[in-house]
Amino acid sequence: MLDYILFVLGFYFLARGAGLLVDGSASLAKRFGVSDVVIGLTIVAFGTSAPEFVVNIISSVKGSSDLVLGDIIGSNISNILLILGATAMIYPLRVKKAAVWKEMQLSVVAVIAVIVMINDSFFGLANHENMITRTEGIILILFFVLFMYFMFSAFRSGGAENVEGTPAYRPLKASMMVFVGLVGLVLGGKWIVDGALLIASNFGVSEGFVGLTLLALGTSLPELATSFVAAYKKNVDIAVGNIVGSNIFNIFGVLGVSAIINPVTPDFSLNSDLVLLLIVTFMILSLVLYRDEHNISRKQGLSFLFIYVLYLVFLFWRG
Numbered sequence: 001m002l003d004y005i006l007f008v009l010g011f012y013f014l015a016r017g018a019g020l021l022v023d024g025s026a027s028l029a030k031r032f033g034v035s036d037v038v039i040g041l042t043i044v045a046f047g048t049s050a051p052e053f054v055v056n057i058i059s060s061v062k063g064s065s066d067l068v069l070g071d072i073i074g075s076n077i078s079n080i081l082l083i084l085g086a087t088a089m090i091y092p093l094r095v096k097k098a099a100v101w102k103e104m105q106l107s108v109v110a111v112i113a114v115i116v117m118i119n120d121s122f123f124g125l126a127n128h129e130n131m132i133t134r135t136e137g138i139i140l141i142l143f144f145v146l147f148m149y150f151m152f153s154a155f156r157s158g159g160a161e162n163v164e165g166t167p168a169y170r171p172l173k174a175s176m177m178v179f180v181g182l183v184g185l186v187l188g189g190k191w192i193v194d195g196a197l198l199i200a201s202n203f204g205v206s207e208g209f210v211g212l213t214l215l216a217l218g219t220s221l222p223e224l225a226t227s228f229v230a231a232y233k234k235n236v237d238i239a240v241g242n243i244v245g246s247n248i249f250n251i252f253g254v255l256g257v258s259a260i261i262n263p264v265t266p267d268f269s270l271n272s273d274l275v276l277l278l279i280v281t282f283m284i285l286s287l288v289l290y291r292d293e294h295n296i297s298r299k300q301g302l303s304f305l306f307i308y309v310l311y312l313v314f315l316f317w318r319g
Helices: 002-032 036-048 050-061 065-090 098-117 134-157 171-201 207-232 236-261 270-289 298-318
Strands: none
Touching: 002 036, 002 171, 002 207, 002 236, 036 050, 036 171, 036 207, 036 236, 050 065, 050 171, 050 207, 050 236, 065 207, 065 236, 065 270, 065 298, 098 134, 098 236, 098 270, 134 236, 171 207, 207 236, 207 270, 207 298, 270 298
């Protein structure tokens, strides 16, 4: 009974934590001259990816490869189709920052890297198995380090953003808001995931299915709450930067560390999910980078949601 109570309370913690995190991080950006996009791609994105990190570390220690990769793939797909789609329905997402465009291209590279790593034999790579080895995990971490270097370079070259309507809290208070918000997000995400797994276990479904659906949705709820609040406040930089940064962190950071702890040997059926992830990542890149408007409209957001529903139907059909 307690697990179900915490499951319900988790939603409140997510919503409240998201509000504190967005307000605190935007205030720090305004006071210290850090642009909103850098805050969204680092502090907010990594903080909302904390549930994926914790869950996957535990799964790696237990040797649950399907759960590890399923959660990361499922979370990234839901981040794009569900969260960006729903967020665009609240407020059209016009992306003006070149930094976000570059991160979107890097997110494409990240997906391609995973596809190659788990299909070594198919691509004719000698002496490799279809798995993400510890060495490849280190390679992913090195990509993550390069990503962080780029972000700090952007910080040095970028100026402050004047965010309209963003309160300027004192640094200590804003920092506490970020910390408390992250704690609320992590606790809320954990309680929801625990409750979802308890419910799922009663139906005897596979680890891969749990990872792609309930676990992915549960660990993506912080991103959903944070982006919703940011979109409602019309802070598009944080709303989009949160999703892009989170997807990069999930693959390079979370998957990299997980593979170092225990090599990831996934089920071959997850290739179809990776292909979908690659397609939808190209979709948002083309919408933002190759269109004059550089935006994701409400109509396009609705199409994202429709594709996500079809994907869930496919998962249930596949079992």
